[in-house]
Amino acid sequence: MDPITLGYLGIGSLTLLVVMGVPVAYASALTGIVGMMILRNPTVATGLAGIIPYANSGSYALSVLPLFIAIGFLAMHAGITTSAYEAARKWVGRAPGGLATATIFASAGFAAVSGASTASTAVFTQLALPEMEKRGYDRRLAAGVVAVGGTLAALIPPSALLVIYGIIVEQSVAKLLLAGLVPGLLSMAVYLVVITIVVKLKPDLAPLEPSTTFMEKLRALPQVSGVFAVVGVILGGIYLGWMTPTESAGVAMAIIFAMAMVKRMRLRDLRKGLLDTVQTTVMIFMVIWGVLIFVRFLAFTGLPGAVTDMVVGLDVPRWMILLGIIGLYLLMGMILDGLGMMMLTLPVVFPAIVGLGYDPIWFGILLVKLIEIGVITPPVGLNCYVVNGIRPDISLQSVFSGVAPFLVGEVVIVALIVLFPDLILFLPNVMN
Structure with a gap:
C-alpha cells in the first residue's frame, strides 16, 4: 500500500x-x-x-507540567481561590453585573495559578454560582459566566495546553507562556464588556450589590498577594531571563505551598491536592x-510533507486557507475535547501553517483560543458539562443559553488575534 x-x-x-x-x-x-x-x-x-x-x-521541557498542575490544585484545596473571589467581589461588586464581573476577575486570578480550564470551571461552579443565585442573578447568566471564565486558564500563564503545544511542535515554552498573557487579558476584558452590555440591556438579570468602603477594599488586597506573586515569578523570571519555565514554576510552587501552610491547610486537603496532581499528570503524559x-x-x-506541499501550492490567498483551518477547528470543537483535537490535527496542520509563512508562536495562541471556544459550544462543550455535572438542577440548555452572548465576544477576540498578530508576538519578541 x-x-x-x-x-x-x-x-x-x-x-x-x-x-x-x-x-x-x-x-x-x-x-x-x-x-x-x-x-x-x-x-x-x-x-x-x-x-x-x-x-x-x-525531557526537561515536560518537567514544567506537573509543577503547573500542582500549583493549581494546591491553590484550590488551600482556599486561595476563595480569597481571590472575595477580594474581587469587594472591588468590583458595585459594577453592572458586579458578582459576574468579580467571577471573571477571580477566574483570571485562578488561571494565573492553575492552567486548567475544567478545574477553574469546577471551582467557580461551587464557589461563585451559589453566591450569584443567592443575590438574585439569573441562572443562565450565572452559569454562562462560570463556564466562560474557566476558558481564561488556557491562555493566561501557566497554561498546560500551551506547554503541550510547545512540546509537540518543538517551540519555546517560555515564548508561548509570555505570548498567552496579552490575549488572555484581552479575553477577560471582552467578557467584562459582554457582561456590562447584557446587564445594561436587561437589568433584572443581575441586581446591584451593596456598596463596599474603600478601607474594606484595601484590607482585601492581601488576599490576592499569592496570585500576584505567582504571576510575577513566572512571567518576570522568564521575561528577564533569570529562570527557565521549569525553574519559575518551582519557585511559584514553593510560594503557593508556603501560603497553604500559613492558611493551616489540612493534611487531608494536601493529600487530595497532591493526588489530583499525580492523576492529572499521568493522564496528560x-x-x-x-x-x-x-x-x-x-x-x-511522508503525509505531513505531502499535505504541506499541497496546501502551499494552492492558488488562493493564504488568509483563505487560514480561515478554512479556523473553521475546521471550530467544527471539531463541537465534537472533540481540546487536548484530543490538538493531538489529532497538529502533526498535519502545523507543517502547513509554517509552510504558509505564519509564526508558530502566534498560531499556538490562536489554536488554544479556538480550542477554548470549543469547550463552551454545543454539543460537546466540556466546561458546560462540568457546570451541569456539579449542578444537575441547571440544565445543559440553560448553561449553553448563558454562554451564547459570550460567543459573539469570542468572534471579536479571534478577529483581533488574526488581524493584529503583534498583540501576541510583542512580549516574545522583546524577550529576544
Whole structure:
C-alpha cells in the first residue's frame, strides 16, 4: 500500500476511534503501532513504541507540567481561590453585573495559578454560582459566566495546553507562556464588556450589590498577594531571563505551598491536592506518549510533507486557507475535547501553517483560543458539562443559553488575534 494512502487511513482510523469514545492516548498509540507494523515490521513498531515514552518522559521541557498542575490544585484545596473571589467581589461588586464581573476577575486570578480550564470551571461552579443565585442573578447568566471564565486558564500563564503545544511542535515554552498573557487579558476584558452590555440591556438579570468602603477594599488586597506573586515569578523570571519555565514554576510552587501552610491547610486537603496532581499528570503524559507514537508513524508515511506541499501550492490567498483551518477547528470543537483535537490535527496542520509563512508562536495562541471556544459550544462543550455535572438542577440548555452572548465576544477576540498578530508576538519578541 502507498505510504501516503496509509497515512490518510491512519488519520481516519484515529478519528473514528476517538469519536467512538476510545481515549485519545490509547487510540493514537494503537493506530501508530499498527501503522508502523504495516510500514516496517512488528519489531521496529514495538521497539519504537517502547522507546518513545521513556525518551520523552526524560525531557526537561515536560518537567514544567506537573509543577503547573500542582500549583493549581494546591491553590484550590488551600482556599486561595476563595480569597481571590472575595477580594474581587469587594472591588468590583458595585459594577453592572458586579458578582459576574468579580467571577471573571477571580477566574483570571485562578488561571494565573492553575492552567486548567475544567478545574477553574469546577471551582467557580461551587464557589461563585451559589453566591450569584443567592443575590438574585439569573441562572443562565450565572452559569454562562462560570463556564466562560474557566476558558481564561488556557491562555493566561501557566497554561498546560500551551506547554503541550510547545512540546509537540518543538517551540519555546517560555515564548508561548509570555505570548498567552496579552490575549488572555484581552479575553477577560471582552467578557467584562459582554457582561456590562447584557446587564445594561436587561437589568433584572443581575441586581446591584451593596456598596463596599474603600478601607474594606484595601484590607482585601492581601488576599490576592499569592496570585500576584505567582504571576510575577513566572512571567518576570522568564521575561528577564533569570529562570527557565521549569525553574519559575518551582519557585511559584514553593510560594503557593508556603501560603497553604500559613492558611493551616489540612493534611487531608494536601493529600487530595497532591493526588489530583499525580492523576492529572499521568493522564496528560499518557496522551503525549500515544500521540508521539502516532506522529512517528505519520513521519514514516511522508503525509505531513505531502499535505504541506499541497496546501502551499494552492492558488488562493493564504488568509483563505487560514480561515478554512479556523473553521475546521471550530467544527471539531463541537465534537472533540481540546487536548484530543490538538493531538489529532497538529502533526498535519502545523507543517502547513509554517509552510504558509505564519509564526508558530502566534498560531499556538490562536489554536488554544479556538480550542477554548470549543469547550463552551454545543454539543460537546466540556466546561458546560462540568457546570451541569456539579449542578444537575441547571440544565445543559440553560448553561449553553448563558454562554451564547459570550460567543459573539469570542468572534471579536479571534478577529483581533488574526488581524493584529503583534498583540501576541510583542512580549516574545522583546524577550529576544
